[in-house]
Amino acid sequence: MDVIPKENIQQASEGLRAIAHEVRLSVLCHLMAGPMCVNDLIKATGASQSNLSQHLAKMRMMGIISNEKRGQQVYYRIANPEFLELVHVLKHIYCPEACLPADGEA
Amino acid sequence: MDVIPKENIQQASEGLRAIAHEVRLSVLCHLMAGPMCVNDLIKATGASQSNLSQHLAKMRMMGIISNEKRGQQVYYRIANPEFLELVHVLKHIYCPEACLPADGEA
DNA sequence: TGCTAATATAAGCAAGTTCTAATCTAGAAT
DNA sequence: ATTCTAGATTAGAACTTGCTTATATTAGCA
Numbered sequence: 001m002d003v004i005p006k007e008n009i010q011q012a013s014e015g016l017r018a019i020a021h022e023v024r025l026s027v028l029c030h031l032m033a034g035p036m037c038v039n040d041l042i043k044a045t046g047a048s049q050s051n052l053s054q055h056l057a058k059m060r061m062m063g064i065i066s067n068e069k070r071g072q073q074v075y076y077r078i079a080n081p082e083f084l085e086l087v088h089v090l091k092h093i094y095c096p097e098a099c100l101p102a103d104g105e106a
Numbered sequence: 107m108d109v110i111p112k113e114n115i116q117q118a119s120e121g122l123r124a125i126a127h128e129v130r131l132s133v134l135c136h137l138m139a140g141p142m143c144v145n146d147l148i149k150a151t152g153a154s155q156s157n158l159s160q161h162l163a164k165m166r167m168m169g170i171i172s173n174e175k176r177g178q179q180v181y182y183r184i185a186n187p188e189f190l191e192l193v194h195v196l197k198h199i200y201c202p203e204a205c206l207p208a209d210g211e212a
Numbered sequence: 213t214g215c216t217a218a219t220a221t222a223a224g225c226a227a228g229t230t231c232t233a234a235t236c237t238a239g240a241a242t
Numbered sequence: 243a244t245t246c247t248a249g250a251t252t253a254g255a256a257c258t259t260g261c262t263t264a265t266a267t268t269a270g271c272a
Protein backbone atom coordinates (compact mmCIF):
# COMPACT_ATOMS: atom_id res chain seq x y z
CA MET A 1 0.00 0.00 0.00
CA ASP A 2 1.17 3.32 -0.71
CA VAL A 3 4.88 3.68 -0.35
CA ILE A 4 6.03 4.98 3.00
CA PRO A 5 7.78 8.34 2.52
CA LYS A 6 11.49 7.86 2.96
CA GLU A 7 11.80 11.11 4.82
CA ASN A 8 9.34 10.05 7.49
CA ILE A 9 11.16 6.79 8.02
CA GLN A 10 14.36 8.73 8.36
CA GLN A 11 12.95 11.11 10.93
CA ALA A 12 11.29 8.35 12.89
CA SER A 13 14.45 6.27 13.08
CA GLU A 14 16.39 9.32 14.13
CA GLY A 15 13.87 9.96 16.87
CA LEU A 16 14.12 6.38 18.01
CA ARG A 17 17.90 6.53 18.11
CA ALA A 18 17.64 9.60 20.30
CA ILE A 19 15.92 7.62 23.02
CA ALA A 20 17.42 4.20 22.38
CA HIS A 21 19.98 4.38 25.13
CA GLU A 22 19.69 3.28 28.72
CA VAL A 23 20.65 6.60 30.23
CA ARG A 24 18.50 8.70 27.92
CA LEU A 25 15.50 6.44 28.28
CA SER A 26 15.96 6.43 32.01
CA VAL A 27 15.99 10.21 32.02
CA LEU A 28 12.75 10.33 30.07
CA CYS A 29 11.10 7.83 32.36
CA HIS A 30 12.02 9.91 35.36
CA LEU A 31 10.90 13.12 33.70
CA MET A 32 7.48 11.64 33.09
CA ALA A 33 6.72 12.41 36.70
CA GLY A 34 7.66 16.07 36.26
CA PRO A 35 10.71 18.31 35.87
CA MET A 36 13.93 17.42 37.64
CA CYS A 37 17.26 19.14 38.07
CA VAL A 38 20.49 17.69 36.72
CA ASN A 39 21.84 16.62 40.06
CA ASP A 40 18.76 14.58 40.83
CA LEU A 41 18.95 13.02 37.38
CA ILE A 42 22.55 12.07 38.06
CA LYS A 43 21.45 10.26 41.20
CA ALA A 44 18.43 8.73 39.51
CA THR A 45 20.28 7.37 36.50
CA GLY A 46 23.65 6.56 38.03
CA ALA A 47 25.48 8.19 35.13
CA SER A 48 28.46 10.45 35.69
CA GLN A 49 27.97 14.21 35.64
CA SER A 50 29.70 14.74 32.36
CA ASN A 51 28.13 11.76 30.73
CA LEU A 52 24.62 12.69 31.75
CA SER A 53 25.18 16.25 30.64
CA GLN A 54 26.12 15.02 27.21
CA HIS A 55 23.04 12.82 26.98
CA LEU A 56 20.86 15.72 28.05
CA ALA A 57 22.47 17.90 25.40
CA LYS A 58 21.70 15.35 22.74
CA MET A 59 18.04 15.15 23.65
CA ARG A 60 17.84 18.91 24.03
CA MET A 61 19.18 19.42 20.54
CA MET A 62 16.58 16.98 19.23
CA GLY A 63 13.82 18.96 20.88
CA ILE A 64 12.83 16.07 23.11
CA ILE A 65 13.52 17.86 26.36
CA SER A 66 13.97 21.49 27.36
CA ASN A 67 15.70 23.16 30.27
CA GLU A 68 15.14 26.14 32.50
CA LYS A 69 17.43 27.65 35.09
CA ARG A 70 15.90 28.02 38.53
CA GLY A 71 18.29 29.52 41.06
CA GLN A 72 21.42 27.40 41.01
CA GLN A 73 19.83 24.41 39.36
CA VAL A 74 18.89 23.67 35.80
CA TYR A 75 15.59 21.88 35.52
CA TYR A 76 14.76 19.60 32.63
CA ARG A 77 11.33 18.61 31.37
CA ILE A 78 9.94 16.64 28.47
CA ALA A 79 9.34 19.20 25.76
CA ASN A 80 7.70 17.02 23.18
CA PRO A 81 4.44 15.33 24.20
CA GLU A 82 4.86 12.83 21.40
CA PHE A 83 7.89 11.38 23.06
CA LEU A 84 5.96 11.19 26.25
CA GLU A 85 3.45 9.06 24.40
CA LEU A 86 6.22 6.90 23.05
CA VAL A 87 7.69 6.33 26.48
CA HIS A 88 4.25 5.51 27.76
CA VAL A 89 3.89 2.77 25.20
CA LEU A 90 7.33 1.46 26.06
CA LYS A 91 6.48 1.38 29.72
CA HIS A 92 3.30 -0.42 28.88
CA ILE A 93 5.25 -2.97 26.86
CA TYR A 94 8.29 -3.49 29.04
CA CYS A 95 7.12 -2.74 32.55
CA PRO A 96 5.13 -5.53 34.12
CA GLU A 97 2.54 -3.41 35.91
CA ALA A 98 5.04 -2.39 38.54
CA CYS A 99 5.76 0.79 36.68
CA LEU A 100 2.18 1.86 36.28
CA PRO A 101 0.95 2.25 39.84
CA ALA A 102 -2.07 4.44 39.20
CA ASP A 103 -2.01 5.14 35.47
CA GLY A 104 -2.89 8.77 36.04
CA GLU A 105 -0.56 11.07 37.91
CA ALA A 106 0.85 13.91 35.88
CA MET B 107 8.02 7.81 41.64
CA ASP B 108 9.13 4.42 42.58
CA VAL B 109 12.41 3.58 40.99
CA ILE B 110 12.21 2.19 37.50
CA PRO B 111 13.78 -1.30 37.40
CA LYS B 112 17.09 -1.07 35.67
CA GLU B 113 16.50 -4.32 33.87
CA ASN B 114 13.36 -3.03 32.21
CA ILE B 115 15.10 0.09 31.03
CA GLN B 116 17.81 -2.07 29.62
CA GLN B 117 15.42 -4.32 27.75
CA ALA B 118 13.39 -1.41 26.46
CA SER B 119 16.41 0.43 25.13
CA GLU B 120 17.63 -2.75 23.52
CA GLY B 121 14.26 -3.16 21.86
CA LEU B 122 14.37 0.39 20.62
CA ARG B 123 17.83 -0.03 19.22
CA ALA B 124 16.62 -3.06 17.31
CA ILE B 125 14.22 -0.92 15.31
CA ALA B 126 16.08 2.39 15.35
CA HIS B 127 17.48 2.09 11.87
CA GLU B 128 16.03 3.26 8.61
CA VAL B 129 16.14 -0.09 6.90
CA ARG B 130 14.82 -2.08 9.84
CA LEU B 131 12.04 0.39 10.54
CA SER B 132 11.16 0.44 6.89
CA VAL B 133 10.90 -3.34 6.90
CA LEU B 134 8.58 -3.26 9.89
CA CYS B 135 6.40 -0.61 8.32
CA HIS B 136 6.04 -2.70 5.21
CA LEU B 137 5.36 -5.86 7.17
CA MET B 138 2.48 -4.16 8.96
CA ALA B 139 0.43 -4.83 5.87
CA GLY B 140 1.23 -8.53 5.96
CA PRO B 141 4.04 -10.98 5.24
CA MET B 142 6.48 -10.27 2.44
CA CYS B 143 9.30 -12.22 0.86
CA VAL B 144 12.88 -11.04 0.95
CA ASN B 145 13.02 -9.99 -2.65
CA ASP B 146 10.03 -7.73 -2.30
CA LEU B 147 11.55 -6.25 0.85
CA ILE B 148 14.73 -5.52 -1.07
CA LYS B 149 12.72 -3.58 -3.61
CA ALA B 150 10.61 -1.89 -0.97
CA THR B 151 13.49 -0.72 1.16
CA GLY B 152 16.13 -0.13 -1.48
CA ALA B 153 18.75 -1.93 0.59
CA SER B 154 21.19 -4.37 -0.97
CA GLN B 155 20.50 -8.08 -0.70
CA SER B 156 23.27 -8.71 1.74
CA ASN B 157 22.55 -5.69 3.82
CA LEU B 158 18.85 -6.41 4.11
CA SER B 159 19.54 -10.01 4.97
CA GLN B 160 21.70 -8.85 7.84
CA HIS B 161 19.05 -6.51 9.14
CA LEU B 162 16.45 -9.26 8.91
CA ALA B 163 18.75 -11.58 10.82
CA LYS B 164 19.14 -9.05 13.59
CA MET B 165 15.42 -8.57 14.04
CA ARG B 166 14.84 -12.31 13.75
CA MET B 167 17.28 -12.97 16.55
CA MET B 168 15.50 -10.40 18.70
CA GLY B 169 12.20 -12.16 18.13
CA ILE B 170 10.70 -9.16 16.39
CA ILE B 171 10.06 -10.93 13.11
CA SER B 172 9.87 -14.56 12.04
CA ASN B 173 10.32 -16.28 8.72
CA GLU B 174 8.79 -19.15 6.85
CA LYS B 175 9.85 -20.78 3.61
CA ARG B 176 7.15 -20.93 0.96
CA GLY B 177 8.31 -22.52 -2.24
CA GLN B 178 11.41 -20.70 -3.30
CA GLN B 179 10.77 -17.64 -1.23
CA VAL B 180 11.26 -16.89 2.42
CA TYR B 181 8.42 -14.87 3.85
CA TYR B 182 8.87 -12.61 6.83
CA ARG B 183 6.20 -11.42 9.22
CA ILE B 184 6.08 -9.39 12.42
CA ALA B 185 6.28 -11.96 15.18
CA ASN B 186 5.85 -9.72 18.17
CA PRO B 187 2.58 -7.80 18.39
CA GLU B 188 4.15 -5.37 20.83
CA PHE B 189 6.48 -4.12 18.17
CA LEU B 190 3.55 -3.74 15.88
CA GLU B 191 2.03 -1.47 18.48
CA LEU B 192 5.25 0.48 18.74
CA VAL B 193 5.44 1.00 15.00
CA HIS B 194 1.82 2.06 15.03
CA VAL B 195 2.58 4.79 17.50
CA LEU B 196 5.58 5.87 15.46
CA LYS B 197 3.51 6.06 12.33
CA HIS B 198 0.97 8.05 14.22
CA ILE B 199 3.67 10.45 15.37
CA TYR B 200 5.76 10.79 12.25
CA CYS B 201 3.37 10.17 9.40
CA PRO B 202 1.14 13.09 8.56
CA GLU B 203 -2.06 11.17 7.83
CA ALA B 204 -0.70 10.01 4.50
CA CYS B 205 0.43 6.76 6.05
CA LEU B 206 -2.82 5.94 7.74
CA PRO B 207 -5.28 5.60 4.90
CA ALA B 208 -8.03 3.63 6.61
CA ASP B 209 -6.71 2.93 10.09
CA GLY B 210 -7.97 -0.63 10.07
CA GLU B 211 -6.72 -3.15 7.56
CA ALA B 212 -4.80 -6.07 8.97
C1' DT C 213 37.00 39.56 45.40
C1' DG C 214 37.79 34.93 45.57
C1' DC C 215 35.47 30.39 46.48
C1' DT C 216 32.29 26.85 45.72
C1' DA C 217 28.44 24.33 43.70
C1' DA C 218 26.09 23.16 39.50
C1' DT C 219 26.39 22.31 34.89
C1' DA C 220 28.42 22.45 30.12
C1' DT C 221 31.89 21.63 26.71
C1' DA C 222 36.02 19.59 24.44
C1' DA C 223 39.37 16.04 23.26
C1' DG C 224 40.52 11.55 22.52
C1' DC C 225 40.17 6.73 22.83
C1' DA C 226 37.44 2.28 23.06
C1' DA C 227 33.63 -0.08 21.55
C1' DG C 228 29.85 -0.82 18.65
C1' DT C 229 27.34 -0.39 14.15
C1' DT C 230 26.71 -0.55 9.32
C1' DC C 231 28.08 -1.16 4.80
C1' DT C 232 30.34 -3.59 0.74
C1' DA C 233 32.23 -7.42 -1.53
C1' DA C 234 32.91 -12.09 -1.66
C1' DT C 235 31.53 -16.66 -0.70
C1' DC C 236 28.19 -20.25 0.54
C1' DT C 237 23.90 -23.16 0.56
C1' DA C 238 19.66 -25.24 -1.01
C1' DG C 239 16.18 -26.17 -4.06
C1' DA C 240 14.30 -25.82 -9.04
C1' DA C 241 14.69 -26.03 -13.59
C1' DT C 242 17.26 -27.50 -17.71
C1' DA D 243 25.15 -32.87 -13.64
C1' DT D 244 24.91 -28.09 -14.23
C1' DT D 245 23.00 -23.83 -13.80
C1' DC D 246 19.95 -20.50 -11.89
C1' DT D 247 17.44 -18.21 -8.25
C1' DA D 248 16.66 -16.85 -3.53
C1' DG D 249 18.69 -15.97 0.42
C1' DA D 250 22.37 -16.40 4.31
C1' DT D 251 26.91 -15.82 6.07
C1' DT D 252 31.57 -13.91 6.67
C1' DA D 253 35.28 -10.54 6.77
C1' DG D 254 36.94 -6.37 7.11
C1' DA D 255 36.95 -1.34 6.27
C1' DA D 256 34.56 3.09 7.40
C1' DC D 257 31.86 5.45 10.35
C1' DT D 258 29.30 6.49 14.67
C1' DT D 259 28.55 6.34 19.59
C1' DG D 260 29.67 6.57 24.22
C1' DC D 261 32.71 7.02 27.95
C1' DT D 262 36.47 9.31 30.75
C1' DT D 263 39.26 12.99 31.97
C1' DA D 264 40.18 17.54 31.98
C1' DT D 265 38.74 22.23 31.49
C1' DA D 266 35.27 26.14 31.14
C1' DT D 267 31.32 28.79 32.64
C1' DT D 268 28.22 30.94 35.70
C1' DA D 269 25.64 32.19 39.78
C1' DG D 270 25.50 32.69 44.52
C1' DC D 271 27.92 33.30 48.77
C1' DA D 272 31.47 34.39 52.37
